[in-house]
Amino acid sequence: MPQKKESKKRKLIDFKAISQDKFxxxxxxILLLSFFxxxxxxxxxxxxxxxxxxxxxxxxxxxxxxxxxSQNVGxxxxxxxxREIIPNSPIxxxxxxxxxxxxxxxxxxxxxxxxxxxxxxxFLVGMSAGASIPEVLEFASTFIxxxxxxxFILYTAAITLAxxxxxxxxxxxxxxxxxxxxxxxxxxxxKLILLMILVIINIILQYVLLVM
Amino acid sequence: xxxxxxxxxxxxxxxxISTLSAQVYGAPVPVEExxxxxxxxxxxxNTNIKTITTFEVLIDEDxxxxxxxxxxxxxxxxxxxxxxVNINFQVKPDFIEAYLAGNKIDxxxxxxxxxxxxxxxxxxxxxxxxxxxxxxxxTLLVPNMWNIGLWGxxxxxxxxxxxxxxxxxxxxxxxxxxxxxxxxFGYELYNVQCNNCIYKDNIAKxxxxxYFFLNWxxxxxxxxxxIVYIIMVFALGSFIIKKSLA
Numbered sequence: 085m086p087q088k089k090e091s092k093k094r095k096l097i098d099f100k101a102i103s104q105d106k107f108x109x110x111x112x113x114i115l116l117l118s119f120f121x122x123x124x125x126x127x128x129x130x131x132x133x134x135x136x137x138x139x140x141x142x143x144x145x146x147x148x149x150x151x152x153x154s155q156n157v158g159x160x161x162x163x164x165x166x167r168e169i170i171p172n173s174p175i176x177x178x179x180x181x182x183x184x185x186x187x188x189x190x191x192x193x194x195x196x197x198x199x200x201x202x203x204x205x206x207f208l209v210g211m212s213a214g215a216s217i218p219e220v221l222e223f224a225s226t227f228i229x230x231x232x233x234x235x236f237i238l239y240t241a242a243i244t245l246a247x248x249x250x251x252x253x254x255x256x257x258x259x260x261x262x263x264x265x266x267x268x269x270x271x272x273x274x275k276l277i278l279l280m281i282l283v284i285i286n287i288i289l290q291y292v293l294l295v296m
Numbered sequence: 297x298x299x300x301x302x303x304x305x306x307x308x309x310x311x312x313i314s315t316l317s318a319q320v321y322g323a324p325v326p327v328e329e330x331x332x333x334x335x336x337x338x339x340x341x342n343t344n345i346k347t348i349t350t351f352e353v354l355i356d357e358d359x360x361x362x363x364x365x366x367x368x369x370x371x372x373x374x375x376x377x378x379x380x381v382n383i384n385f386q387v388k389p390d391f392i393e394a395y396l397a398g399n400k401i402d403x404x405x406x407x408x409x410x411x412x413x414x415x416x417x418x419x420x421x422x423x424x425x426x427x428x429x430x431x432x433x434x435t436l437l438v439p440n441m442w443n444i445g446l447w448g449x450x451x452x453x454x455x456x457x458x459x460x461x462x463x464x465x466x467x468x469x470x471x472x473x474x475x476x477x478x479x480x481f482g483y484e485l486y487n488v489q490c491n492n493c494i495y496k497d498n499i500a501k502x503x504x505x506x507y508f509f510l511n512w513x514x515x516x517x518x519x520x521x522x523i524v525y526i527i528m529v530f531a532l533g534s535f536i537i538k539k540s541l542a
């Protein structure tokens with residue numbers, strides 16, 4: 085009976101446990117450092133285009149923001165002259181759904197391959213986002229820049245969770261090879277639930293704020 | 297010992313053969329044997345159509361382009377030629393007008409989309425006549441969108457005007473065009489690549505060329521992204537110092 089009471093008391097998502105999870109910390113560290121690298125490279129014109137920016141599954145927000153500022157690149161003259169918005173933009177609701185879901189599933193499931201692809205993909209996401217943000221800050225309007233940064237934070241949260249799941253799965257597999265037993269931490273399920281919620285929020289917000 | 301000698305001799309023979317073959321392949325061809333027919337001069341004297349394009353282009357600080365093109369077309373034939381002047385822009389021009397022999401002529405809009413604005417002027421050239429077309433437009437120069445530098449934007453310029461000529465029977469027509477003009481800039485250019493033109497003191501001069509091309513870079517300072525970068529570096533630096541002192 086006391087056990088039942090304890091399980092009733094437990095929250096659906098234990099945010100404290102997630103925030104203290106070592107895999108979340110590792111994933112966040114990979115993302116932030118790669119973001120800083122990408123930002124440095126783009127800011128100093130080491131690269132003159134967002135790295136993998138056109139590959140939506142790595143960082144979908146870049147392609148979503150691009151039509152807003154591409155006309156201002158020349159120095160803001162376009163908006164002053166009421167230029168037409170670029171036609172045939174590839175962004176639609178399917179693009180937003182596809183790229184958000186696939187990136188989350190990809191990062192988390194690649195943990196099966198001993199987490200190395202998860203770490204690499206997380207690094208690429210961070211670098212691509214880091215290379216995209218300076219462009220948005222420089223050429224987009226302040227309102228678009230604020231919206232982009234908000235969506236970037238939410239996307240980073242989702243990818244951090246997905247990466248931590250991938251890293252944890254990779255760690256579990258390594259442990260299974262070594263000790264021949266599988267131990268699944270309760271936090272893993274919490275992270276999966278939170279990831280699903282974040283992906284849905286991301287899809288809705290990206291579509292409403294940037295695409296619609 | 298004997299086998300060593302044999303191998304050394306074989307190596308020397310191989311080396312000799314390789315150098316000899318190199319000499320054969322690399323031997324210079326005598327000048328008398330070269331076919332120089334390709335470079336026999338083309339003076340345009342036997343052309344069917346000859347055009348002389350003179351222009352004055354002004355590109356101001358905001359990359360707005362104000363251009364005046366004057367094209368003299370000479371029909372050296374005893375038959376009428378259908379002429380077409382195609383004008384292609386990256387951005388829809390704010391203003392475009394064309395005059396044929398001093399009279400305003402209709403411009404056919406082929407497309408006025410972003411990144412693809414195309415216009416055409418059509419007229420017939422009577423045998424052994426000259427026509428003068430005067431085109432006036434203002435548009436905006438767009439930087440290379442595949443190479444957006446935060447510290448400098450790359451631009452290029454070549455004439456947006458192309459001519460097309462045909463006869464009723466679709467006969468082959470020899471066509472020669474010569475460009476003369478100046479492109480004046482309202483700002484300092486960097487990394488200038490002037491193909492068939494001379495750039496000096498913010499002016500690119502084109503003289504007696506059938507083709508020209510100009511690439512350049514316009515400098516800018518990334519203020520907003522720079523502020524965010526400084527904040528990031530400061531935060532990272534203070535975090536490292538804090539951790540090292542702890």
